[in-house]
Amino acid sequence: MIKRHDxxxxxxxxxxxxxxxWGNFHAxxxxxSGTPLRRLLGQFLGHETTWRYRTARLIFxxxxxLRRALRGQTQNVVAHVAEITHGPFPxxxxxxxxxxxxxxxxxxHNMASVVTVAVNEIGTDPERLIRSLNETxxxxxxTWLFLVDVSHTSFSRVESLATxxxxxxxxxxxxxxxxxxxxxxQPILKPPAVGPHSLLSYNVVGRPALxxxxxxxxxxxxxxxxxxAFEHDAYLRLQEHQxxxxxxxxxxxxxxxxxxxxxxxxxxxxxxxVSQALTRRQIHGTVSATDFAGLVRWSPEVPxxxxxxxxxxxxxxxxxxVKKCIASIEExxxxxxxSIIICDNDSVKPESLEYFATTKYRVVPCPGPFNYAKIVxxxxxxxTADFILTLNNDTEVVTPDWLEQLLGLASxxxxxxxxxxxxxxxxxxxxxxxxxxxxxQHLRTDGNYPHRxxxxxxxxxxAAVTGAVQMVRRELWESLGGMDEELHVVxxxxxxxxRSQLDGKHVVYTPYVQLHHEVGASxxxxxxxxxxxxxxxxxxxxxxxxxxxxxxxLTLLGERMxxxxxxxRA
Numbered sequence: 206m207i208k209r210h211d212x213x214x215x216x217x218x219x220x221x222x223x224x225x226x227w228g229n230f231h232a233x234x235x236x237x238s239g240t241p242l243r244r245l246l247g248q249f250l251g252h253e254t255t256w257r258y259r260t261a262r263l264i265f266x267x268x269x270x271l272r273r274a275l276r277g278q279t280q281n282v283v284a285h286v287a288e289i290t291h292g293p294f295p296x297x298x299x300x301x302x303x304x305x306x307x308x309x310x311x312x313x314h315n316m317a318s319v320v321t322v323a324v325n326e327i328g329t330d331p332e333r334l335i336r337s338l339n340e341t342x343x344x345x346x347x348t349w350l351f352l353v354d355v356s357h358t359s360f361s362r363v364e365s366l367a368t369x370x371x372x373x374x375x376x377x378x379x380x381x382x383x384x385x386x387x388x389x390x391q392p393i394l395k396p397p398a399v400g401p402h403s404l405l406s407y408n409v410v411g412r413p414a415l416x417x418x419x420x421x422x423x424x425x426x427x428x429x430x431x432x433x434a435f436e437h438d439a440y441l442r443l444q445e446h447q448x449x450x451x452x453x454x455x456x457x458x459x460x461x462x463x464x465x466x467x468x469x470x471x472x473x474x475x476x477x478x479v480s481q482a483l484t485r486r487q488i489h490g491t492v493s494a495t496d497f498a499g500l501v502r503w504s505p506e507v508p509x510x511x512x513x514x515x516x517x518x519x520x521x522x523x524x525x526x527v528k529k530c531i532a533s534i535e536e537x538x539x540x541x542x543x544s545i546i547i548c549d550n551d552s553v554k555p556e557s558l559e560y561f562a563t564t565k566y567r568v569v570p571c572p573g574p575f576n577y578a579k580i581v582x583x584x585x586x587x588x589t590a591d592f593i594l595t596l597n598n599d600t601e602v603v604t605p606d607w608l609e610q611l612l613g614l615a616s617x618x619x620x621x622x623x624x625x626x627x628x629x630x631x632x633x634x635x636x637x638x639x640x641x642x643x644x645x646q647h648l649r650t651d652g653n654y655p656h657r658x659x660x661x662x663x664x665x666x667x668a669a670v671t672g673a674v675q676m677v678r679r680e681l682w683e684s685l686g687g688m689d690e691e692l693h694v695v696x697x698x699x700x701x702x703x704r705s706q707l708d709g710k711h712v713v714y715t716p717y718v719q720l721h722h723e724v725g726a727s728x729x730x731x732x733x734x735x736x737x738x739x740x741x742x743x744x745x746x747x748x749x750x751x752x753x754x755x756x757x758x759l760t761l762l763g764e765r766m767x768x769x770x771x772x773x774r775a
Contacts, residue, residue: 206398206753207668207706211743218742226747230644237762293390294656295759295768300389301456315370319415320347321362323355326464331432339426342418349373349415352436354462361458365413368457373415378448379440381414383758384460391656392456394756399440399450400666401619402713403754405479407500407659408437410450412460420448432474433465441482454757454772468498476501488617500659502717505613511542512591512616514608515679517584519548519577520598522557526723531566533601540608548584550575577672578688578697585687588679592616595698597673599723603628607718611676614664614713621705622677624670625718635724638667638714641752642761645669645699645740653764660756667714668752672698674720681705694733696740703744 211217218226293299320341324334342350351369353362369380386393399409416439421427424442431438444450464470472494479501480492490505516534520527531545545566551573552558561568569587571580585593592615594608604610607625614623627636633651640648645668648654650661672688675698685704688697702712744750751757758769 206751207703207744208749209704209707209743210745210749218738223738223741226741230747233760234762237765237767295394295766297770298390298392298768299770300385300392315373316366318348318373319351319366319370320345320349320418321351321353321366324352325355326433326462326470331435332429335427335429335431335435339429342421342426345418347418350418350421351415352412353459354412354465356462357459365457365459366415368455369413369415369453372451372453374451376449377451378417378420379410379414379443379450380453381410381412381450382453383456383756384411384413385456385458386460387463387466392758393460393658394456394660394758395452396660396754397452397454397751397757398666398753399444399452400711400754401444402614402711403663403665404437404441404444405482405501405503406663406665408434408440408475410436410440412436413457416443417448420446428478431478433471434474434478437475438478438481441478442485445482445485452757454769456758466498468494471499472501475499479503490613495662497657497659497662500662502664504610504717505617507540507609507612508616511540512612513589514540514543514592514594514612514676515585515588515590516543516545516594516596517548517581517588518545518596518598519550519571519580519584520552521550521575522552522554523598524552524554524557524560526598527560530596530598530600537602537605538608539605540612543608544590546584546588548580550580574693576690576693578692579690581672582687582690585679585682590679592676593679593682594674594676595672597722600627600673601721603719603721604717607720610715610718614715615676615678619710620713621681621710622670622675622702622712624667624676624712624714625674625720626714626716627671627673627720627722629722629724635722636671636673637661637716638665639669639671639699639702640755640761641668641699641746641750642755642759643747643750644761645696645746646761647671653761654766656766662716664713664715664717666711666754668754669699669702669712670714672701673722674718675702677705681710691739692736695736697736700740700743 322338322341351366365382369382372380381395383395384393393411395409395411396403403409420443421439424439424446427435428438476492476494483490483492483503488505490503492501492503495502518527518530527547534543534545547561547564547566547568548571549561549568550571552561567587569584571583573579581595592612594611611623611625614620624638626634629635634649635652636647637650638648639645646653648661650656654661685701688701692700706712741747758772760767760769
């Protein structure tokens with residue numbers, strides 16, 4: 206699904222095309238701005254390369270930063286979260302009305318390929334239900350299985366089934382859509398790809414969904430011991446058998462009902478079937494329930510032999526930050542087999558030079574103009590450790606077993622890079638993975654994603670994580686050629702995450718490892734347009750690129766998450 210576009214014979218994007226893409230993106234942000242004044246100013250200032258935009262930024266940005274500092278941002282974020290969480294999410298979402306417009310006669314032929322089973326999850330013995338389902342699977346001559354709750358109307362069933370059937374193909378085994386959910390203002394939106402690590406955390410697929418009966422027979426049907434997590438268990442086993450999942454980006458009814466999201470109803474079963482999945486996959490680890498129904502926390506153990514880790518910290522002076530960072534590692538880390546490589550980018554202050562001369566850690570000179578990718582690459586070339594961890598000098602460890610958790614995930618054979626949750630100085634979440642929808646931005650449940658759901662809370666597969674905290678096997682880093690040094694300041698961390706997935710591996714974000722991050726303290730406001738344009742061309746950003754692990758029906762414009770009502774056409 207992720208593809209490079211700079212290795213083929215196509216010419217680089219022209220300056221005109223780049224300006225057009227940026228212009229359309231900024232125009233969308235301006236149209237989504239909250240006030241008429243902001244929309245008018247956006248239209249006047251135009252794209253960030255215009256002299257009007259640059260002049261306004263130079264004059265007004267310091268004033269806006271001072272205003273925010275004096276007023277305080279915590280109150281604003283809390284108010285924003287409260288506003289959205291108790292109202293529609295995404296911000297502009299409007300539920301569709303189900304009407305009896307489906308042409309039943311036209312569907313009659315296709316309907317014959319489906320066996321529909323109504324499920325009653327209230328007062329029913331799940332083992333008896335599953336046994337009955339397996340009997341149906343064994344004898345049915347249909348192609349697809351469609352499970353619905355008994356409470357759903359025939360109208361909603363037909364609408365959902367018709368939409369899913371329209372996407373049926375021979376090379377698809379599970380066809381699923383977004384679902385209306387139990388709160389009609391807050392649909393359950395799903396990513397286009399079912400990440401294997403996300404699926405261990407929660408039932409990404411849910412309902413409505415069509416399941417190919419032949420593939421269900423291949424895995425022996427539903428597990429009669431799986432309880433009310435029997436569908437989730439089947440999706441895990443289907444994925445292990447290379448079943449093909451296809452997402453239909455449209456919000457449909459005939460999904461799950463409220464009891465399916467009850468902790469007492471599903472948590473115990475979910476933890477058990479995920480534990481069994483880890484065993485099948487030969488992953489030694491633990492599984493436990495969380496405070497969100499249906500979402501479990503799973504943690505792989507550290508591999509035998511306690512692999513070595515080199516923590517690579519770039520800096521130019523700012524020894525005050527470096528000391529705090531290293532002190533937090535020394536004082537809070539429970540894992541012991543680690544060392545530190547400090548990458549010195551032309552530090553000149555006496556206190557810096559004195560610290561470098563007396564520290565017990567390795568200091569690698571990295572002279573020249575600031576180039577984050579080059580500095581990190583130079584430091585890592587001196588490493589002989591099993592794993593490396595890039596770490597900003599403006600971070601401080603919060604989670605004591607942070608290295609164990611990152612190492613357990615990074616050691617999995619299908620994982621390339623692992624990232625963590627970063628908190629700002631006020632304790633708010635300022636990084637919970639990077640989403641590309643349509644441009645790379647940090648996902649933040651305390652900001653632009655003010656919604657508590659399984660997706661946002663899960664350990665999950667992601668497009669990218671910030672280079673401020675990235676763990677990767679050293680040999681894999683070297684095989685990738687390290688970071689692209691042509692991306693001097695920005696997008697080098699996102700780029701290496703995307704490149705690491707080209708051979709089928711996955712980037713994983715864990716919310717259970719947290720660090721404080723003093724945003725911008727080390728790099729400042731450097732954000733060169735050349736870096737971003739190179740990245741846009743390489744991955745066709747604003748063009749064909751689709752974030753495989755972020756809901757297709759969401760777009761992030763500025764600090765707001767919007768619903769893409771025009772995304773799907775049946």
